[in-house]
Amino acid sequence: DAKTTQPPSMDCAEGRAANLPCNHSTISGNEYVYWYRQIHSQGPQYIIHGLKNNETNEMASLIITEDRKSSTLILPHATLRDTAVYYCIVRPPSGGQNFVFGPGTRLSVLP
Amino acid sequence: NAGVMQNPRHLVRRRGQEARLRCSPMKGHSHVYWYRQLPEEGLKFMVYLQKENIIDESGMPKERFSAEFPKEGPSILRIQQVVRGDSAAYFCASSRLAGDTVYEQYFGPGTRLTVT
Numbered sequence: 001d002a003k004t005t006q007p008p009s010m011d012c013a014e015g016r017a018a019n020l021p022c023n024h025s026t027i028s029g030n031e032y033v034y035w036y037r038q039i040h041s042q043g044p045q046y047i048i049h050g051l052k053n054n055e056t057n058e059m060a061s062l063i064i065t066e067d068r069k070s071s072t073l074i075l076p077h078a079t080l081r082d083t084a085v086y087y088c089i090v091r092p093p094s095g096g097q098n099f100v101f102g103p104g105t106r107l108s109v110l111p
Numbered sequence: 112n113a114g115v116m117q118n119p120r121h122l123v124r125r126r127g128q129e130a131r132l133r134c135s136p137m138k139g140h141s142h143v144y145w146y147r148q149l150p151e152e153g154l155k156f157m158v159y160l161q162k163e164n165i166i167d168e169s170g171m172p173k174e175r176f177s178a179e180f181p182k183e184g185p186s187i188l189r190i191q192q193v194v195r196g197d198s199a200a201y202f203c204a205s206s207r208l209a210g211d212t213v214y215e216q217y218f219g220p221g222t223r224l225t226v227t
Contacts, residue, residue: 044204049215
C-alpha cells in the first residue's frame with residue numbers, strides 16, 4: 001500500500017502556481033519523497049525528490065515540512081501541458097525498493 | 112542520451128498466444144523495473160532485475176509471466192498464453208546505482224498490450 005495520501009483532484013488556472021499537497025505521516029528517517037507525473041497515457045515522468053531540505057529544479061519546487069510528515073510540490077507557472085496525474089511517493093534509497101504508486105492527484109490546468 | 116526504450120509500443124495478441132515485451136534501459140543504468148497499469152488504474156510493480164539476476168518478483172503473477180535481463184541485450188517481459196485480463200500498459204523503468212544508493216527511476220513510454 002502507498003504510504004502517502006493526496007487529494008484525488010485539483011484545478012489550477014493557467015499561469016498561476018499549482019500547489020499539490022502530500023501527507024506522509026509515517027515516513028521513516030531515511031526515506032526520500034519523490035514526485036512523478038503521468039500525462040494522459042504516457043510513461044511516468046520524474047519531477048523531483050528530496051529528503052528534508054527544500055529542493056528546486058527547472059520543473060518544480062519541493063517544500064518538505066520540518067517534521068517531514070507532509071510536503072508540497074509547487075509548479076510556479078502552470079500551463080495546459082501540466083495537466084496530469086501527480087504521484088507523491090516515499091521510498092528509502094537502498095537497492096531493491098520499487099516505487100509504490102497510489103492513485104495520485106489529477107491536476108487540471110484550466111485556460 | 113537516449114531515454115528508456117520499449118518496443119513494441121503497441122502489441123495485439125489473440126488469447127493463448129505469447130507476448131514478448133522489450134526494454135532497453137538508459138545508458139549507464141544497471142537496474143530495470145517492470146510495472147503494469149490496467150485501464151483506469153494505477154501502476155503496480157511487477158519485478159525488479161539487475162543484469163542476469165531477478166532481485167524482487169513479488170509483484171509478478173505466479174503463472175505465465177516471466178522476466179529476464181541478460182548480460183547482453185534488453186530486458187524481456189514474457190507473458191505466455193495471454194488472456195483478456197492481461198490487456199494493459201506495461202511500463203519499464205531503469206535506474207543507476209552508486210554505492211548502496213539506487214537513484215530515481217526513469218520510465219519508458221510503455222507497451223500497450225491488447226488481447227483479443
